[in-house]
Amino acid sequence: MLMRKLFLLISLLAFSFQMKDAIYFIGQIKTEKGEILFWLYDETPNHKKNFITLANAGYWDSLTFNRVINNFVAQGGCPDTPEGFSKSPFLIKPEFNSKLKHIYGAVGAGRDNNFEKLSAGCQFYIVQNKKGLTRLDGDYTIFGQVFKGMDVVDAIVNVKTDSLNAPLLPIKIDVNIIQLTAQQLKEKGYYGKLNTH
Numbered sequence: 001m002l003m004r005k006l007f008l009l010i011s012l013l014a015f016s017f018q019m020k021d022a023i024y025f026i027g028q029i030k031t032e033k034g035e036i037l038f039w040l041y042d043e044t045p046n047h048k049k050n051f052i053t054l055a056n057a058g059y060w061d062s063l064t065f066n067r068v069i070n071n072f073v074a075q076g077g078c079p080d081t082p083e084g085f086s087k088s089p090f091l092i093k094p095e096f097n098s099k100l101k102h103i104y105g106a107v108g109a110g111r112d113n114n115f116e117k118l119s120a121g122c123q124f125y126i127v128q129n130k131k132g133l134t135r136l137d138g139d140y141t142i143f144g145q146v147f148k149g150m151d152v153v154d155a156i157v158n159v160k161t162d163s164l165n166a167p168l169l170p171i172k173i174d175v176n177i178i179q180l181t182a183q184q185l186k187e188k189g190y191y192g193k194l195n196t197h
Contacts, residue, residue: 022194024039024180024182025048026180026185027051029076029174029175030173031065031172032172033156036149037178038145039145040052040144043100044097046093046095047092047119048143050092054121056177061175063078063173064170065156066167067164068157068159068171069157069161071130073125073133074125074153074156075110075124076125076175077123077124078123091118091121092118092119094116094117094141100142100143101137102132102133103127103145104150106132106144106145107143108127110124119140147185147188147191156171
């Protein structure tokens with residue numbers, strides 16, 4: 001009995017050290033209005049991998065939030081071919097998950113009206129409607145959740161726009177992947193579930 005308790009204690013200590021030392025990949029969007037940080041879901045591995053790959057390649061760093069609508073979304077990354085999404089090399093099969101909802105701060109992948117509901121990996125959006133956008137659930141893949149910087153998103157969707165909802169003054173984006181420990185995540189306001197990888 002004593003050995004079993006000792007084994008349990010050692011296991012718990014090892015687990016806590018593993019959690020403490022674990023590194024998490026976090027989405028970062030820097031704009032002139034401030035920084036946005038968001039968790040990337042393991043539940044949508046292909047979308048997560050695509051975002052990390054494009055961010056690390058600097059794909060979005062010459063682009064902008066090109067479509068911003070108050071009480072709806074802030075969307076960044078334009079179609080990357082003259083034909084738009086249909087010829088994009090970054091099309092991804094949907095990874096719908098009933099646990100991931102279009103709540104305030106949800107990060108999703110844009111798409112056109114294609115029959116297979118393929119995501120355009122070159123496009124991402126952040127839900128800015130405080131009540132959420134439940135009508136999008138099951139139609140667009142959610143792959144992240146903002147935990148710092150929704151005040152920045154609120155400011156972005158309130159700028160003056162043209163008839164296509166593009167900001168009159170471009171809002172440039174610098175998209176990165178940063179690595180944070182559990183403690184650093186907590187210090188930046190993240191209180192969600194952590195995976196041990």
